[in-house]
Amino acid sequence: MSSTETLTADRILEATEEVLRRFGPSKATVVDVARVLGVSHGSVYRHFRTxxxxxxxxxxxxxGRTEELLSEITEGPAGSAEEKLRAWLSRLFEAKRHKAGDDPELFATYAVLITEASGVVDEHLVVLVSQLTRIVEEGVRGGEFEAASPVSAAQAVFDATARFHDPVFAPEWRRPSIDDEFRAVCELLLRGLRA
Structure with a gap:
């Protein structure tokens, strides 16, 4: 890279992912990121102050990548709320399993970073539960679901499926029976929501 004018936040973030994958969170430095980009570390600090x-x-x-994937279902074309909820939960599980299995170094790195960035994680969880809430509300309006409080029902669904999306459970996602267990939990939750 020849000038800091072409340096963007996205390029810095891409380089940061590369550095984190290579060195892990404990050894990755801003200097390493700058080196990958061919700029001074001060150039990186102009975009990210610390x-x-x-x-x-x-x-x-x-x-955010997971949020975008899931919003395609939440915002997607009409379908039953049950179909949307099932698709949303399945896509969340697949996205998490994909990240853990396809890029284990980066997944492990993010598991560490998530503990440092609790505000970012809290915002992410709010987005996910909001998406679920929209689906539950849609089901209540359409007479498919019954829930006195769609927000509470959405939070309960999210909490009940934590085993299939919380990174702490990632080692279990490789078990041969995990898909059957996931389907059983989804069916139980859907039975509980049906009007």
């Missing part, structure tokens, strides 16, 4: 801000931004970007 190392913590950079790490929070890369974590938010990573979590």
């Amino acid at each position: 190392k913590a801000a950079l790490r929070e931004a890369v974590t938010a970007r990573w979590l």
